[in-house]
Amino acid sequence: MYAQDNSRARFTRKGLVLAITSLAISPLGHAQNTTDAQKAVSEIVVTSRYTTNEQLNTATGLGLTLYETPQSVTVMTAQRITDQNLDSLTDVVNSAAGVSARAQDSTRHTFSARGFAINNYQIDGIPIYWEPGGNAGETQSNMSLYERVEIVRGATGLLTGAGNPSASINLVRKHADSPVLTGSVDLSAGRWNTYGATADVSTPLNDTGSVRGRFVGHVEQGESFRDLAEESTTVFYGTIDADLTDSTLLRVGASRQENEPEGSTWGGLPVWHADGSRTDWDRSKTIAADWTSWSSTVEHYYLDLIQEFGDWEAKFSVNNNVNASDQMLLYLSGTPDKETGLGMSASPRNAATEREQTSVSLQLSGQYGLLGRDHELTFGVVDHQDDSLATSYVRDDDTVAPVGNFNEWDGSYPQPTWLENKVDIDQTTDQFGVYAATRLSISDPFKVILGGRLADWEQSGPYYGSPRDYGDDNVFIPYVGALYEFNGQHTLYASYTDIFQPQNAQDSEGDFLDPIRGKSKEVGLKSLFFNGALQTNVAVFSILQDNLAQPLIGVPIPGKENSQASIAAEGAESQGFELEIVGELNPNWDLSLSYTNFDVEDANGNPVNTENPNELFKLFTTYYFEGQLEGLTVAGGVNWEGRSYTDAENLVTEETERLEQDAYALANLMVRYEITDQLSAQLNVKNLLDETYYSQIGFYRQLEYGEPRNFTASLNYEF
Template sequence: MTAESAGASPVTEGTGSYTTEATRTATRLTLAPRETPQSVSVITRQVMDDFAVESITDVVNMTTGVSSKAFDSSRNGFSARGFDITNLMVDGVPTTWSAGWAAGETQMDTLLYDRVEVVRGATGLVTGAGNPSAAINMVRKRADSVQPRGFVSGQVGSWDRYQGTVDLSGALHDSGKIRGRVVGSYLEESSYIDLAENEKQVLLGTLGIDLTDSTLLNLGASYQENSPTASMWGGLPTWFSDGTRTDWSSSKTTAPEWAEWASTQTTYYANLEHTFDSGVRLYGAYSRATNEADLRLLYLSGAPDKTTGLGMSASPTWYDVSREQDTLDLSATIPFYFAGQDHEVVIGSMYSQQELVTERRAALTSSPVGNYFEWNGAYPEPEWGPSAVYTTQDTDELGAYAVARLRLADPLQLIIGSRISDWETSGMKWDGSTYKFEHEHEITPYAGLIYDINDQYSTYVSYSEIFNPQDYQDRNGDYLDPLEGQNYEAGIKAEYFGGRLNASLAVFRIEQDNLAQPDIGQVVPGGIAQAYYAAQGTTSDGYEIEVSGALTENWNLLVGWAQFSAEDADGEKVNTRYPRRSANLFTTYRMGRLTLGGGVNWEDGNYTIATNPLGQRDKLEQSSYALVNVMARYALSDELSLQLNVDNLLDKKYYSQIGFYQQHAFGEPRNGKLELRYSF
C-alpha cells in the first residue's frame, strides 16, 4: 500500500512532528519515507519553530549532508555530496538562479513554508538540469483550515532586533468551501558586522477553494522585501602586503554606509487539482516569479600594508537586476490494478521560461581608501553615470516525464521513470558579445528497487542520471561543456512507532565529468572573474545516516551524519572548500508547560589553495568546528508562550567562507532571540 492510498499527508504544520508521513519531491509519487529509494530530509514546521529557523540558508545549515558558504553579507552558496546545489524548488517547481546575480533567493523567509524537503543525489527526473548534489523544495503554507486558526507574535533579539509576525487562516464562507490565509512579518535589525542594518517585509495571501467535492483550486501571492544597508561585496582581505595573514574582528567590514544589496521577490501562483472517482488525479500549476535587486556596492581589493593600512583599491559599481520566471506544470496520477497488485503511474510536462536582465551604472568619480585599519564606512558615494544594459539571458526548458511505481510482489516495488528535456539559453555578455547554446532531447532516467524486509525495515538500490549546462568560462573565455553524471545509491530505511520516527542509512557513488574547478591564478579574459577548467572522471563516494521524529510523546529528535570523498581521475581531491564530514543534532523535550532543546552543527575542516601578494601558493584552511544552539519555551497559558533561542552559545569564531576571490568572511557570533506568541 502506498502512502497516498493509505491517506498519508506530507503536511507537517500542526503535527508537532520532526518527520513527515510522506514526500513527493524525489519522484512526484506520494511515498512514505521508507518507500522512497533516495536520501530525503524534511525540515518540518515544528523544527523551524523550535529553533527559530528564519531563512532557507538557516534550513540548509541544519540539514544532514548539506552545507552553506557565505560569499558576502547577502549571498550564500549551497553544496551536498561534494557538488554545488543549483536546484531550488517551490512547491515542486524548479527555480533557476545564480549566486552571481543573487536577488534574495537564499534569504527567502521560512515563514512562508510548511516544510522544506531536501533530496540528496541526482534529481534529474523532477528537475531536468542540475548537479547530482541535492534539490531543495520549499513547500508553501496553504489555506486548509475551516476553523479560525493562527498566531501573532513579537520578537526582540541581539543587535537591536525587533520583529512582528501574524499568521491568520479560516473559512471565508459558512460552507467552509472558501478558505483564506494571510501571513505577514516586519523585521528591523542591526548586525554583528559594523554599520550593517536590515529591514525585511514578508507577506503571503492565499485562498483554498473547493470548486466541487473533487476539485480544489489554490490561489496565492507572496512578497518579500529585503532592505539592507552597508552591504558587503565580497569578503575581507586575507593577507597583508608582505604575505602574512590578517586577523580581523568578525565585525570588520569593507562596506561604506551607502552600499546596499536590496532585493524584492514577488510571486503569483495558482494550482488546480481534480480527483476522479477512479482515483485518477489531474494537476495543473502556474507561477510567475519576479526577483529584483538594487545593488549599489563597493568592492575593496588588494592587501593592506601591515603598518600603515594603505594599499587597498576601491571599485564602486551600481547594478540593477531583474529576473522573471514563468512556469507551467501539468501532470496526471493514474492508479491501476494488475496481476493482483496495486500500481501507480505519473505522467507530466513542465515548461519554464526565464528572462534575466542586468543594468550597470559606472562610477564617474572615485576616492582613495586610505588606511584600512581606520575604515569607518565614510567612503563618499561616487557620482554615477547613466544606466545601461549590462547583460541579458533568456533560458527556456521544456521537459516531459513519466514515472511508475510497480509492485512486483508483496515485498518488492520497482520505481522506474525518465525525463526528456530541451534546454536553451541565449543572451548578451558584459562585453556586448552575444551567445546561444542549447541541448535537445536530454534523457535523465531514474530507477529504484525497494524490498520490504518486514513492517519496519526496507532496503533499496537506485540509479539516476543528470546533465547540467554550465556558465563557467575557462582562461580563454570559452564555456565549459555540460556536466554529465551518474548517481548510484543503496540503503536501508526504517520506521518506528507507527511512522513517528524514521531512520535511514545510505551509501552512494557519483561519477561525473566536466566538473568546473577553479583555475588557480587565472581569470576570464577582459575581467576579474575567476577562470575554471573541466575536471574529468570526478567521483564522490560516501554515506549518510539520519534519524528524525519522536522517541516518546514528549521527545523530538533530528540527528544526522554525512561523509564523502571527492576526487578527479588522477586521484586529486576536488571541491576541497566543502567539508568532507558533517554532523547535526537537534532535540527538544517537553516537561509539562516547559520545553527545553538544543542543537549542534559540526563540520570537518576544509581548505582551498590561493595565491598571496608575493605570488606564492597558500593554503587557506578552516579547521573543524561545532556550533551549539539552545532553546527554551514556556507555555504561560494554553494560548500564550514565551520562547528564548540562543545560537552559537559558545561564541565560536569561524569562517563562513574562505578563498572566494582570495578573501574570507566570518560567521555570526553568539546571539539570541526572545519571542512572545499568542496562538489560537
C-alpha cells in the same frame, strides 16, 4: 497522535490512547499491504513533530512517503523550524542533514551537497532555477511563507531537468486549509536591536468553509554584528483555496518579500597584510561604506487547479517568480600595511538585476492494475522560461577616491560619479520537459520504480559582451529504483538517478559538447520504529560528473579568433555515506541526528570543491516536560563541520598558501514555556559558546566571519 494547532503540535491524552491502540493493532504503523483496520488506524496516527509520513512528490512525483522513496530525503517540519528559530532558507540549510551553506558576503550564500553546488529548487513541487550565490535574495527566503522544506540529495533530473547532481530543495507553501478561524501572532526581540513581528491567520470566506483564505505578514528590522550593517525585511503573503466541487480544488496566491539592508558588503576582508603575513580582524570589521546596500525584492504568483477522479488526480499549475535587486556596493581589495593601513584599492558598483521565471505544468497521477496487482503512475509536462537582465552604471574613475588607512575604516567613503547605464546580461533560457514514472508492485515486499524525462534546454542572449546561443534537445534522463521490505519495518533500497547541465563549450570541429551528465548511485536501508514515529536512513552513494569540458591547449574553435576548443572528459567523482535518525524516542522526546562523510576528486585523483566541508554532524533534540514542570520545553543541539580549505596564491609572496577553516562546532539552545494553552514564551541562543569561525575563506582570496553568539526572545499567541 497530536492535535495540530497552527503548526505547533501538543501531546494530548486522547492522542496517547490513539497511539496505544495503533501500537496494539499495527506495531509499525506501515499501512501498505495491511488490513482495512490497520489502514484506518494509520490514517489517524500522525508521526512525530520532526518527521512525517505524508506523501511527498519532491523526488519522483509519485506521492511516496520518506520510507518508500529510494533516495535520501530530509524534511524540515514546521515545528523544527519554530523550535530552532530558523528565519531564512540559509538557516534551514545550516541545520538540515547532508547540506551546507557558505557565505560570499553579507547578502549571498552558496549551498552544497555531496560535493556539488545546489542550483535546483522547487516551490510546491514546481521547479525553479537559482544561480549558486544568487544576488537577488534567493538564499534569504523567509520561512514565514512556508510550511516545511523538503531536501532530496543526489541527482534530481527526473523532476527538475537541468542542474547539478547535488540536491533539490522544495519549499512547501502554507495553504488555506482551515475551515475555521485560526492563527498565531509572534513578537520577537534579539541581540543587536533586532525586533520582529509575524501574523499568520487562516479563515473561512463563506458559510460552509468551502472557500478559505490565509494571510501571512512578517516584519523584522535590526542591526548586525558587523559595523554599519542594518537589516530590514518585510514579507506579505495571501492565498485562497476554493473547493469548486467535492473533487475540484482551486488555489491562487501571491507573496512579496522585500529586503532593505544598509552597510552591505561585497566580497570579504583581506587575508594578508602588506608583508605577506595573515590578518586577524575583529569580527565586527567591515568593508562596507555608509551608502552601500544590496536590496532585493522577491515576488511569487501561482495558480493550482487540482481535479480528482477516482484513483487519479490531475494538477494544472502556473507559477511566476520575479527576483530583483538594486546594488550600491563597494569592493575593497589589496594588502593593507599593518601600521599605516595603506594598500587597499576600491571598486564601486551601481547595478540592478531582474530574473523572471514562468512555469506552466500539468501532472497526472494515479493507480492502475496490471497482472493482478495495483501500481502507481505519474506523467507530467513542464514548460519553463527564464528571462535574466542585469544592468550597471559606468563609473567615472577620476572620482573614485583613495581608501586611505583601512585600519581606521569607518565607512565614510564618497560615492563616485555615475555615468551612462549599460546592459551586462540579457538572456532567455527555455526549458521543456516531459516525464513519467511508475512504481511497480512486483510483490508485497518488492517494489520497482522506473522513470524518465525527455528534456530540451536552450539559452540565448548577451552575457557580459559575449553572445550566447546554445543548448541541447531531447536529452533523456533515466530514473531507476528498487525497494525490498523485510520484517515489516526495514526497507533495503537502491537507485540510479541522472541530471544534465548544458555547457557553452565547442570542440575542434566547432560543435557544442554534449551536456555534462551527473550520474548518482545510492544504496541504503530505511527503517521505522515506534509505530513510524522514529525513522532512520543509512545510505552509501557515488556521484560522477561526465562530459566535463577540458581545454585543448593550442587548438582554436574553427572560425573564431583567440578561441580555445575543448574536449569532453570525466569530471569530479564524489563517494561517501550518510546516516540520519529523526523522530521521537518517546512521546515527549524528539531527536534529529545526522552524519555525512564524503570525498570528491577529479579524474586525476585530486581533491576538488574543498571550499565546502566534506564531513557534517548535526544534532538537535527537544524534551517536553510533564508533571510539575508541564508546559516547559528544553532543546539543544550542535552543528559540526569538518575542515574546509582553498589553496590560493599569496598576493605578496606569490607562493601557494592554504586558506583553511578548521573543524568547528556551533552549539544552540532553546527554552519554551507555555504560559497558557494559547500563550507561550521562547528563548533561542545560537552559537552558545561564541565560537569564532569563518563563514567563508578563500572566495576571491578574502574572508568573512560567521555570526557571534546571538539570542532571540519571543512571545507566541495562538487562536
